[in-house]
Amino acid sequence: MTIFEGNRELLLSFRAGDPEALATVYWHYVSMIERLLRRGFQSGEVRVPGLPDADVRDVLQDTFTRAFSAKAREGYDGLRPYAGYLIRIARNLVIDRARLQGRVEYDAEAGLHTDAQEEAADEVVAQGELQAATQQFLRGLDTEARELVRLRFEQERSQEDVAAAMSVSRRRVRTLEQRVRRALHEHLTRVGLDAELAHEHDHGRPRPSGGGRP
Protein backbone atom coordinates (compact mmCIF):
# COMPACT_ATOMS: atom_id res chain seq x y z
CA MET A 1 0.00 0.00 0.00
CA THR A 2 1.45 3.33 -1.01
CA ILE A 3 1.89 5.94 1.69
CA PHE A 4 -0.45 8.21 -0.25
CA GLU A 5 -3.38 5.82 -0.29
CA GLY A 6 -6.25 7.43 1.55
CA ASN A 7 -4.15 10.51 2.25
CA ARG A 8 -4.90 13.01 -0.43
CA GLU A 9 -3.68 15.88 1.70
CA LEU A 10 -0.23 14.31 1.89
CA LEU A 11 -0.23 13.71 -1.85
CA LEU A 12 -1.13 17.31 -2.63
CA SER A 13 1.47 18.63 -0.20
CA PHE A 14 4.06 16.25 -1.60
CA ARG A 15 3.41 17.29 -5.19
CA ALA A 16 3.59 20.92 -4.12
CA GLY A 17 7.03 20.28 -2.67
CA ASP A 18 6.12 20.90 0.95
CA PRO A 19 9.27 19.96 2.93
CA GLU A 20 7.31 18.33 5.73
CA ALA A 21 5.45 16.17 3.25
CA LEU A 22 8.72 15.26 1.55
CA ALA A 23 10.21 14.39 4.93
CA THR A 24 7.21 12.18 5.73
CA VAL A 25 7.65 10.27 2.50
CA TYR A 26 11.40 10.07 2.98
CA TRP A 27 11.17 8.55 6.46
CA HIS A 28 8.60 6.07 5.26
CA TYR A 29 10.85 4.65 2.55
CA VAL A 30 14.47 5.45 3.40
CA SER A 31 15.26 2.24 5.29
CA MET A 32 13.73 0.09 2.56
CA ILE A 33 15.81 1.77 -0.15
CA GLU A 34 18.96 1.53 1.97
CA ARG A 35 18.45 -2.23 2.37
CA LEU A 36 18.03 -2.59 -1.37
CA LEU A 37 21.24 -0.68 -2.01
CA ARG A 38 23.21 -2.80 0.46
CA ARG A 39 21.82 -6.22 -0.49
CA GLY A 40 21.75 -5.79 -4.23
CA PHE A 41 19.06 -7.27 -6.42
CA GLN A 42 18.33 -9.56 -9.30
CA SER A 43 18.13 -7.96 -12.72
CA GLY A 44 16.83 -10.57 -15.11
CA GLU A 45 19.30 -13.43 -14.90
CA VAL A 46 22.01 -11.26 -13.48
CA ARG A 47 22.72 -10.66 -9.83
CA VAL A 48 23.64 -7.04 -9.14
CA PRO A 49 25.73 -6.90 -5.98
CA GLY A 50 25.03 -4.44 -3.22
CA LEU A 51 26.93 -1.20 -2.96
CA PRO A 52 29.95 -0.72 -0.75
CA ASP A 53 29.18 1.31 2.33
CA ALA A 54 30.95 4.38 0.98
CA ASP A 55 28.52 4.56 -1.95
CA VAL A 56 25.30 3.91 -0.08
CA ARG A 57 24.91 7.46 1.21
CA ASP A 58 25.55 8.99 -2.19
CA VAL A 59 23.12 6.75 -4.05
CA LEU A 60 20.50 7.08 -1.33
CA GLN A 61 20.72 10.85 -1.57
CA ASP A 62 20.61 10.72 -5.36
CA THR A 63 17.58 8.45 -5.30
CA PHE A 64 15.51 10.79 -3.22
CA THR A 65 16.81 13.91 -4.93
CA ARG A 66 15.57 12.54 -8.23
CA ALA A 67 12.31 11.28 -6.81
CA PHE A 68 11.64 14.62 -5.14
CA SER A 69 12.46 16.78 -8.16
CA ALA A 70 9.63 19.04 -9.27
CA LYS A 71 9.09 17.12 -12.48
CA ALA A 72 9.00 13.78 -10.69
CA ARG A 73 6.62 15.00 -8.02
CA GLU A 74 4.24 16.63 -10.42
CA GLY A 75 4.30 13.59 -12.62
CA TYR A 76 3.34 11.23 -9.83
CA ASP A 77 -0.39 10.48 -9.87
CA GLY A 78 -0.65 8.92 -6.43
CA LEU A 79 -2.07 5.72 -7.86
CA ARG A 80 1.02 3.73 -8.71
CA PRO A 81 2.86 2.22 -5.72
CA TYR A 82 5.42 4.80 -4.71
CA ALA A 83 7.80 2.17 -3.40
CA GLY A 84 8.08 0.65 -6.84
CA TYR A 85 8.86 4.03 -8.29
CA LEU A 86 11.63 4.65 -5.77
CA ILE A 87 13.05 1.18 -6.27
CA ARG A 88 13.29 1.70 -10.01
CA ILE A 89 15.23 4.92 -9.50
CA ALA A 90 17.57 3.26 -6.99
CA ARG A 91 18.19 0.21 -9.15
CA ASN A 92 19.01 2.32 -12.20
CA LEU A 93 21.46 4.37 -10.17
CA VAL A 94 23.16 1.23 -8.86
CA ILE A 95 23.45 -0.24 -12.35
CA ASP A 96 24.78 3.02 -13.76
CA ARG A 97 27.37 3.21 -11.00
CA ALA A 98 28.42 -0.40 -11.54
CA ARG A 99 28.93 0.30 -15.23
CA LEU A 100 30.98 3.40 -14.53
CA GLN A 101 33.17 1.46 -12.13
CA GLY A 102 33.83 -1.20 -14.72
CA ARG A 103 31.73 -3.87 -13.08
CA VAL A 104 29.82 -4.28 -16.29
CA GLU A 105 29.49 -8.03 -16.51
CA TYR A 106 28.00 -10.01 -13.71
CA ASP A 107 28.35 -13.71 -13.36
CA ALA A 108 25.22 -14.88 -11.62
CA GLU A 109 26.99 -17.99 -10.36
CA ALA A 110 30.20 -16.37 -9.17
CA GLY A 111 28.55 -13.87 -6.85
CA LEU A 112 30.75 -11.17 -5.32
CA HIS A 113 34.23 -10.55 -6.58
CA THR A 114 37.05 -12.06 -4.54
CA ASP A 115 38.66 -8.71 -3.73
CA ALA A 116 35.44 -7.47 -2.26
CA GLN A 117 35.17 -10.61 -0.13
CA GLU A 118 38.68 -10.16 1.30
CA GLU A 119 38.06 -6.55 2.13
CA ALA A 120 34.75 -7.48 3.72
CA ALA A 121 36.47 -10.01 5.99
CA ASP A 122 38.94 -7.44 7.33
CA GLU A 123 36.16 -5.02 7.92
CA VAL A 124 34.14 -7.62 9.79
CA VAL A 125 36.98 -8.15 12.24
CA ALA A 126 37.46 -4.45 12.83
CA GLN A 127 33.74 -3.92 13.13
CA GLY A 128 33.51 -6.69 15.71
CA GLU A 129 36.20 -5.10 17.84
CA LEU A 130 34.52 -1.72 17.63
CA GLN A 131 31.15 -3.17 18.53
CA ALA A 132 32.54 -5.03 21.52
CA ALA A 133 34.25 -1.88 22.77
CA THR A 134 31.06 0.08 22.23
CA GLN A 135 29.05 -2.41 24.26
CA GLN A 136 31.58 -2.06 27.03
CA PHE A 137 31.20 1.71 26.82
CA LEU A 138 27.40 1.51 26.92
CA ARG A 139 27.43 -0.58 30.07
CA GLY A 140 29.21 2.26 31.84
CA LEU A 141 26.71 4.96 30.88
CA ASP A 142 24.35 6.57 33.37
CA THR A 143 20.62 5.98 33.07
CA GLU A 144 19.83 9.14 31.15
CA ALA A 145 22.57 8.65 28.59
CA ARG A 146 21.68 5.00 28.16
CA GLU A 147 18.07 5.93 27.51
CA LEU A 148 19.15 8.50 24.93
CA VAL A 149 21.18 5.87 23.09
CA ARG A 150 18.25 3.47 23.16
CA LEU A 151 15.73 5.97 21.81
CA ARG A 152 17.84 8.07 19.46
CA PHE A 153 20.19 5.51 17.98
CA GLU A 154 18.70 2.05 18.52
CA GLN A 155 15.10 3.06 17.87
CA GLU A 156 16.07 5.83 15.42
CA ARG A 157 13.71 8.42 16.81
CA SER A 158 13.86 12.11 15.99
CA GLN A 159 15.28 14.49 18.57
CA GLU A 160 11.80 15.86 19.12
CA ASP A 161 10.39 12.41 19.87
CA VAL A 162 13.27 11.60 22.18
CA ALA A 163 12.79 14.85 24.07
CA ALA A 164 9.11 14.06 24.57
CA ALA A 165 9.79 10.48 25.64
CA MET A 166 12.45 11.52 28.13
CA SER A 167 10.55 14.61 29.31
CA VAL A 168 13.50 16.85 28.60
CA SER A 169 14.13 19.69 26.20
CA ARG A 170 15.33 19.13 22.69
CA ARG A 171 18.38 21.16 23.58
CA ARG A 172 19.11 18.64 26.32
CA VAL A 173 18.80 15.83 23.80
CA ARG A 174 21.25 17.53 21.45
CA THR A 175 23.69 18.12 24.28
CA LEU A 176 23.45 14.53 25.46
CA GLU A 177 23.87 13.22 21.94
CA GLN A 178 27.06 15.19 21.45
CA ARG A 179 28.41 14.18 24.84
CA VAL A 180 27.75 10.51 24.28
CA ARG A 181 29.47 10.54 20.89
CA ARG A 182 32.44 12.41 22.31
CA ALA A 183 32.68 10.04 25.26
CA LEU A 184 32.53 7.01 22.97
CA HIS A 185 35.30 8.47 20.86
CA GLU A 186 37.44 8.97 23.95
CA HIS A 187 36.72 5.42 25.09
CA LEU A 188 37.68 3.94 21.73
CA THR A 189 40.86 5.97 21.75
CA ARG A 190 41.72 4.71 25.24
CA VAL A 191 41.31 1.10 24.18
CA GLY A 192 43.38 1.65 21.07
CA LEU A 193 40.65 1.45 18.45
CA ASP A 194 40.84 4.99 17.13
CA ALA A 195 42.50 3.79 13.92
CA GLU A 196 39.65 1.38 13.26
CA LEU A 197 37.18 4.17 13.91
CA ALA A 198 39.00 6.45 11.48
CA HIS A 199 38.80 3.69 8.88
CA GLU A 200 35.05 3.51 9.40
CA HIS A 201 34.86 7.28 9.08
CA ASP A 202 36.77 7.29 5.79
CA HIS A 203 34.19 4.97 4.30
CA GLY A 204 31.43 7.43 5.16
CA ARG A 205 32.80 10.55 3.52
CA PRO A 206 30.13 13.23 3.30
CA ARG A 207 28.89 14.50 0.02
CA PRO A 208 27.57 18.03 -0.22
CA SER A 209 24.21 18.70 -1.80
CA GLY A 210 24.19 19.84 -5.39
CA GLY A 211 23.32 23.30 -6.67
CA GLY A 212 19.87 24.04 -7.90
CA ARG A 213 18.90 26.52 -5.17
CA PRO A 214 16.46 29.18 -6.31
Place this chain on the structure above:
Amino acid sequence: MEGNDRALSRLLSGRPSLSRPEKEEILEAVLADVEPAPRSESARSWWAVLGAVGAAAAATLVLWVNPGDPDAGFAARGGTEGPQLAAVCAATSAVGRCTAGGELMFELADARRFSHVALFAFRDDGTALWYAPSEQQGTSVPIEHDGAMVLLPTKVRLDQDHPPGRYTVAAVLSQRPLSREEIRAAYERSPGQGIVGRRTSDTAVIETEVVIR
Protein backbone atom coordinates in the same frame (compact mmCIF):
# COMPACT_ATOMS: atom_id res chain seq x y z
CA MET B 1 28.05 15.84 11.47
CA GLU B 2 31.79 16.23 11.67
CA GLY B 3 34.76 13.98 11.97
CA ASN B 4 33.99 10.51 13.18
CA ASP B 5 30.45 11.35 14.22
CA ARG B 6 28.90 9.16 11.53
CA ALA B 7 30.91 6.13 12.53
CA LEU B 8 30.20 6.78 16.22
CA SER B 9 26.48 7.13 15.54
CA ARG B 10 26.43 3.77 13.79
CA LEU B 11 28.27 2.10 16.63
CA LEU B 12 25.74 3.52 19.08
CA SER B 13 22.89 2.24 16.94
CA GLY B 14 24.36 -1.25 17.04
CA ARG B 15 23.81 -1.73 13.32
CA PRO B 16 26.10 -1.34 10.34
CA SER B 17 23.42 0.63 8.49
CA LEU B 18 22.94 4.39 8.42
CA SER B 19 22.13 5.93 11.78
CA ARG B 20 19.24 8.27 12.37
CA PRO B 21 21.52 11.35 12.40
CA GLU B 22 23.03 10.25 9.09
CA LYS B 23 19.62 9.83 7.53
CA GLU B 24 18.65 13.26 8.80
CA GLU B 25 21.76 14.66 7.18
CA ILE B 26 20.84 13.07 3.87
CA LEU B 27 17.30 14.41 4.12
CA GLU B 28 18.65 17.89 4.72
CA ALA B 29 20.81 17.63 1.61
CA VAL B 30 17.89 16.32 -0.44
CA LEU B 31 15.59 19.12 0.68
CA ALA B 32 18.27 21.66 -0.18
CA ASP B 33 18.04 20.53 -3.79
CA VAL B 34 14.27 20.57 -3.97
CA GLU B 35 12.39 23.54 -5.34
CA PRO B 36 10.41 25.19 -2.55
CA ALA B 37 6.66 24.88 -2.34
CA PRO B 38 4.76 27.70 -3.99
CA ARG B 39 3.22 30.36 -1.75
CA SER B 40 -0.25 29.45 -0.59
CA GLU B 41 -3.02 31.03 1.41
CA SER B 42 -2.62 28.48 4.17
CA ALA B 43 0.98 29.59 4.61
CA ARG B 44 -0.15 33.17 5.11
CA SER B 45 -2.09 32.22 8.16
CA TRP B 46 1.09 31.14 9.94
CA TRP B 47 2.88 34.44 9.93
CA ALA B 48 2.47 38.10 9.14
CA VAL B 49 4.94 40.28 7.33
CA LEU B 50 5.23 44.01 7.82
CA GLY B 51 7.41 46.67 6.43
CA ALA B 52 11.02 47.37 7.09
CA VAL B 53 12.61 48.45 10.29
CA GLY B 54 16.03 48.07 8.83
CA ALA B 55 19.01 46.43 10.42
CA ALA B 56 21.93 44.50 9.12
CA ALA B 57 21.93 40.84 9.91
CA ALA B 58 23.94 40.16 13.04
CA ALA B 59 25.57 37.00 14.22
CA THR B 60 24.57 34.59 16.96
CA LEU B 61 23.37 35.26 20.43
CA VAL B 62 22.98 38.69 21.85
CA LEU B 63 22.98 40.03 25.33
CA TRP B 64 20.44 39.44 27.87
CA VAL B 65 19.45 42.65 29.61
CA ASN B 66 18.45 41.99 33.17
CA PRO B 67 16.98 45.10 34.66
CA GLY B 68 15.41 43.41 37.65
CA ASP B 69 18.71 42.73 39.33
CA PRO B 70 20.88 45.82 39.62
CA ASP B 71 23.98 43.76 40.30
CA ALA B 72 23.38 41.27 37.53
CA GLY B 73 25.43 42.90 34.83
CA PHE B 74 25.08 41.29 31.49
CA ALA B 75 25.67 37.95 29.91
CA ALA B 76 28.39 38.32 27.34
CA ARG B 77 27.59 37.78 23.71
CA GLY B 78 27.57 34.12 23.05
CA GLY B 79 27.38 33.30 26.77
CA THR B 80 25.18 30.57 28.09
CA GLU B 81 23.60 32.39 31.02
CA GLY B 82 20.12 33.82 30.85
CA PRO B 83 17.40 33.20 28.32
CA GLN B 84 18.37 31.67 25.04
CA LEU B 85 16.61 31.36 21.72
CA ALA B 86 16.98 28.65 19.13
CA ALA B 87 15.37 28.44 15.69
CA VAL B 88 14.74 24.84 14.68
CA CYS B 89 13.87 23.52 11.22
CA ALA B 90 10.70 21.45 11.58
CA ALA B 91 11.51 18.96 8.85
CA THR B 92 15.08 18.14 9.89
CA SER B 93 15.39 19.31 13.52
CA ALA B 94 18.48 21.23 12.50
CA VAL B 95 19.22 24.28 14.60
CA GLY B 96 20.00 27.54 12.91
CA ARG B 97 19.51 26.35 9.35
CA CYS B 98 16.62 25.40 7.18
CA THR B 99 15.54 25.24 3.56
CA ALA B 100 13.29 27.66 1.71
CA GLY B 101 9.78 26.34 1.79
CA GLY B 102 10.34 24.69 5.13
CA GLU B 103 8.99 25.64 8.51
CA LEU B 104 10.81 27.18 11.45
CA MET B 105 9.95 26.60 15.08
CA PHE B 106 11.38 28.42 18.05
CA GLU B 107 12.64 27.17 21.37
CA LEU B 108 13.10 29.36 24.40
CA ALA B 109 15.29 28.31 27.31
CA ASP B 110 15.70 29.70 30.82
CA ALA B 111 13.06 32.39 30.37
CA ARG B 112 10.79 31.60 33.28
CA ARG B 113 10.88 35.09 34.71
CA PHE B 114 9.21 36.43 31.59
CA SER B 115 5.57 35.99 30.73
CA HIS B 116 5.40 37.31 27.17
CA VAL B 117 7.45 37.16 23.99
CA ALA B 118 7.64 38.93 20.66
CA LEU B 119 9.46 37.42 17.68
CA PHE B 120 10.74 38.98 14.51
CA ALA B 121 13.58 38.59 12.05
CA PHE B 122 15.80 40.70 9.85
CA ARG B 123 16.92 39.71 6.37
CA ASP B 124 20.29 40.59 4.98
CA ASP B 125 18.74 43.52 3.14
CA GLY B 126 17.41 44.90 6.41
CA THR B 127 13.78 43.99 5.85
CA ALA B 128 12.04 43.18 9.10
CA LEU B 129 9.64 40.27 9.29
CA TRP B 130 7.20 40.13 12.17
CA TYR B 131 6.44 36.66 13.49
CA ALA B 132 4.64 37.50 16.73
CA PRO B 133 2.54 39.34 17.59
CA SER B 134 0.48 39.48 14.44
CA GLU B 135 -1.47 42.61 13.64
CA GLN B 136 -4.56 40.93 14.98
CA GLN B 137 -2.85 39.90 18.20
CA GLY B 138 -1.50 43.40 18.72
CA THR B 139 0.64 42.71 21.78
CA SER B 140 3.38 40.22 22.60
CA VAL B 141 2.10 36.71 23.10
CA PRO B 142 2.02 34.82 26.40
CA ILE B 143 4.64 32.16 27.06
CA GLU B 144 3.24 28.89 28.29
CA HIS B 145 6.02 27.77 30.57
CA ASP B 146 6.42 24.03 31.01
CA GLY B 147 9.89 23.39 32.29
CA ALA B 148 13.11 25.14 31.53
CA MET B 149 12.59 24.83 27.79
CA VAL B 150 9.57 26.07 25.89
CA LEU B 151 8.60 25.36 22.31
CA LEU B 152 6.78 28.49 21.23
CA PRO B 153 3.50 28.08 19.33
CA THR B 154 4.70 30.51 16.66
CA LYS B 155 5.76 28.72 13.48
CA VAL B 156 7.04 30.40 10.38
CA ARG B 157 6.68 29.11 6.83
CA LEU B 158 9.80 30.04 4.83
CA ASP B 159 8.05 31.17 1.69
CA GLN B 160 8.91 33.86 -0.85
CA ASP B 161 9.47 36.46 1.84
CA HIS B 162 12.31 34.27 3.10
CA PRO B 163 14.77 33.99 0.22
CA PRO B 164 18.00 32.09 0.88
CA GLY B 165 20.41 34.00 3.09
CA ARG B 166 21.28 34.79 6.69
CA TYR B 167 18.60 35.98 9.06
CA THR B 168 18.76 37.39 12.55
CA VAL B 169 15.83 36.25 14.63
CA ALA B 170 15.13 38.35 17.69
CA ALA B 171 12.93 37.75 20.70
CA VAL B 172 11.86 40.46 23.08
CA LEU B 173 10.88 38.93 26.42
CA SER B 174 8.79 40.90 28.87
CA GLN B 175 6.85 40.59 32.08
CA ARG B 176 3.73 42.08 30.57
CA PRO B 177 2.20 42.29 27.09
CA LEU B 178 3.99 44.88 24.95
CA SER B 179 2.63 46.70 21.94
CA ARG B 180 4.60 46.67 18.72
CA GLU B 181 5.87 50.16 19.43
CA GLU B 182 7.10 49.08 22.85
CA ILE B 183 8.69 46.01 21.32
CA ARG B 184 10.56 48.11 18.78
CA ALA B 185 11.68 50.51 21.49
CA ALA B 186 12.94 47.68 23.70
CA TYR B 187 14.86 46.18 20.82
CA GLU B 188 16.41 49.47 19.78
CA ARG B 189 17.49 50.15 23.35
CA SER B 190 19.24 46.81 23.70
CA PRO B 191 23.01 46.86 23.47
CA GLY B 192 24.54 45.88 20.19
CA GLN B 193 27.96 44.49 19.58
CA GLY B 194 30.59 45.60 22.08
CA ILE B 195 28.28 45.03 24.93
CA VAL B 196 27.93 47.49 27.70
CA GLY B 197 24.45 46.86 28.96
CA ARG B 198 22.10 48.98 30.93
CA ARG B 199 18.97 48.77 32.94
CA THR B 200 15.65 49.06 31.18
CA SER B 201 12.10 48.11 31.92
CA ASP B 202 11.54 44.46 32.64
CA THR B 203 12.45 43.17 29.26
CA ALA B 204 15.19 41.12 27.68
CA VAL B 205 16.31 40.93 24.08
CA ILE B 206 17.89 37.80 22.67
CA GLU B 207 18.85 36.91 19.15
CA THR B 208 19.94 33.96 17.11
CA GLU B 209 20.99 33.46 13.53
CA VAL B 210 19.33 31.31 10.91
CA VAL B 211 20.69 30.38 7.51
CA ILE B 212 18.10 29.59 4.88
CA ARG B 213 19.22 27.67 1.81
